[in-house]
Amino acid sequence: MPSKLKRVAVDPLSENNPITIQVLGICSALAVTVKMDTAVVMSICLTAVLALSNLTISLLRRAIPTRIRMIVEVSIIATLVILADQLLRAFAYDISRQLTVFVGLIITNCIVMGRAEAFALQNPPLPSLVDGLANGLGYSGVLLAVATMREVLGSGTWFGWRVLPEAYPGNGLMLLAPGAFLALGLIIWAQRTLSGHVEND
Amino acid sequence: MATDVEANGAAEPVLEVAPGPHVASGSLTTRRMMGDVLLALLPLVVVAVALFRQAALLQMAIAAVATVGGEALFARWRGRRATLGDGSALVTGLILGLSLPPGAPWYVGAIGGLAAAGLGKAVFGGLGQNIFNPAMVGRAFVMIAFPAALGAEAYLAPAAAAATTGATPLTALQMTGEVAPLGPLWLGLTAGSVGETGALAALAGGLYLCIRRTAAWQIPTGMLLAAAVIAGLVSLAGGSFTPAHHLGAGALMFGAFFIATDPVSSPLTPKGRFVFGAGTGALVMLMRTLSGYPEGVMFAILIMNAFTPLINRATIPTPVGGPVPRRA
Numbered sequence: 001m002p003s004k005l006k007r008v009a010v011d012p013l014s015e016n017n018p019i020t021i022q023v024l025g026i027c028s029a030l031a032v033t034v035k036m037d038t039a040v041v042m043s044i045c046l047t048a049v050l051a052l053s054n055l056t057i058s059l060l061r062r063a064i065p066t067r068i069r070m071i072v073e074v075s076i077i078a079t080l081v082i083l084a085d086q087l088l089r090a091f092a093y094d095i096s097r098q099l100t101v102f103v104g105l106i107i108t109n110c111i112v113m114g115r116a117e118a119f120a121l122q123n124p125p126l127p128s129l130v131d132g133l134a135n136g137l138g139y140s141g142v143l144l145a146v147a148t149m150r151e152v153l154g155s156g157t158w159f160g161w162r163v164l165p166e167a168y169p170g171n172g173l174m175l176l177a178p179g180a181f182l183a184l185g186l187i188i189w190a191q192r193t194l195s196g197h198v199e200n201d
Numbered sequence: 202m203a204t205d206v207e208a209n210g211a212a213e214p215v216l217e218v219a220p221g222p223h224v225a226s227g228s229l230t231t232r233r234m235m236g237d238v239l240l241a242l243l244p245l246v247v248v249a250v251a252l253f254r255q256a257a258l259l260q261m262a263i264a265a266v267a268t269v270g271g272e273a274l275f276a277r278w279r280g281r282r283a284t285l286g287d288g289s290a291l292v293t294g295l296i297l298g299l300s301l302p303p304g305a306p307w308y309v310g311a312i313g314g315l316a317a318a319g320l321g322k323a324v325f326g327g328l329g330q331n332i333f334n335p336a337m338v339g340r341a342f343v344m345i346a347f348p349a350a351l352g353a354e355a356y357l358a359p360a361a362a363a364a365t366t367g368a369t370p371l372t373a374l375q376m377t378g379e380v381a382p383l384g385p386l387w388l389g390l391t392a393g394s395v396g397e398t399g400a401l402a403a404l405a406g407g408l409y410l411c412i413r414r415t416a417a418w419q420i421p422t423g424m425l426l427a428a429a430v431i432a433g434l435v436s437l438a439g440g441s442f443t444p445a446h447h448l449g450a451g452a453l454m455f456g457a458f459f460i461a462t463d464p465v466s467s468p469l470t471p472k473g474r475f476v477f478g479a480g481t482g483a484l485v486m487l488m489r490t491l492s493g494y495p496e497g498v499m500f501a502i503l504i505m506n507a508f509t510p511l512i513n514r515a516t517i518p519t520p521v522g523g524p525v526p527r528r529a
Contacts, residue, residue, distance in 0.1 A: 169306075169347055169349065169350060170347075171346045171347065172345055172346050172347065172348050173342060173345045173346035174346070176345065178345075182320075
């Protein structure tokens, strides 16, 4: 694998993580992380949409007129999101009910639009696909970490299995949105301490 | 200018111009203020221990140890010298302990103390930087995290009281419309959080704080006045609690003198302090009468804390010497 492509694949996982470094896509990270199963499904949906939208937009990048590029991008993303939503409803109705509007809201997820604008429009299909996958995985990693903290501390379970003793009283705060903020903040703190990332403005 | 003087070789008289204050006062140190608060809390602590015995001691000890320990730990993590000597962490912990129900499990006070020191103070940059009252941040944290552990069952009937029910007077009012007699209400012979029941003891300690000017008198005055006025209107409208009931019940007296008066998270100007107090009192009454919660002192104080910067800006006093031009 050429080193440039490798960078495209590795960067978003930690060094340029869409959630913890760029702080994008926070809304869904807060909303769907009460339980592991919703977080996993959301991660899969977003990664799939992101990879395919990057690929499609990259393939069309010479054909898209610059002045209406946003509209074209959104219609491509929206098509993919509707596909994902319909698939979920057909094959995982329960989870789809629990995710409510948040699958549909992938259309407005800043990560998808951001990668299309910042990467897919300027790069050939293969790197764009890799970039989409890597950013999706970076998002998924953080989502799963937040969901793990919230489900274990909030209900004492993980994927619905009881991991803490029955006597654990549960923590209502972790089940509410502020708990996700706390978990996300701690993860950002830990990651920036480990990677030595410093915000400079 | 300086080079001119040097060039001429003539030494001009040195005029030191430094911004005020020029006289340092040893009387308003953090340490002295916190010592005052501890002294003023003494009547409440005595009442609490008399009422709830070891349960009260346990809540206070756990919360105080957790808060002071948390303060030391977080200061260390941030590479700062832990300022435990000024007693501010001890006061925060003690107030947190006094605000918890006597029957709460041990981890409530422990986690509340850590949250108070960490989320309430350290994340903002330590003492003097926090925008919310740390003790109330800790209490709100555990109240939302463990609603069951801080629910009605955690409120024990005090050892010396005739009442057998564990319901606080405000809960009883909300649930059954039962009106607690005034005497026990003010003396503290009712169920309630460890240190909130003794309204008279809180008043005594609070007056001491105001006289010592450790607490700004405008805050409790505004808070109690607003609560009394609204309670009067409510009782005129057919409520069964009189203003005297409302002032003596729940954490109003304790909160007005000990919690709302936190100098860090309350306004700086006299007028602002009055507005802050009045707003807190009004919110307390609003929550008591119209919300699902029986009591609202904690949330009222936290909400008004958020308004403190705004109140400060709106009540900038005119300096001696006339009005200053208004800045946009």
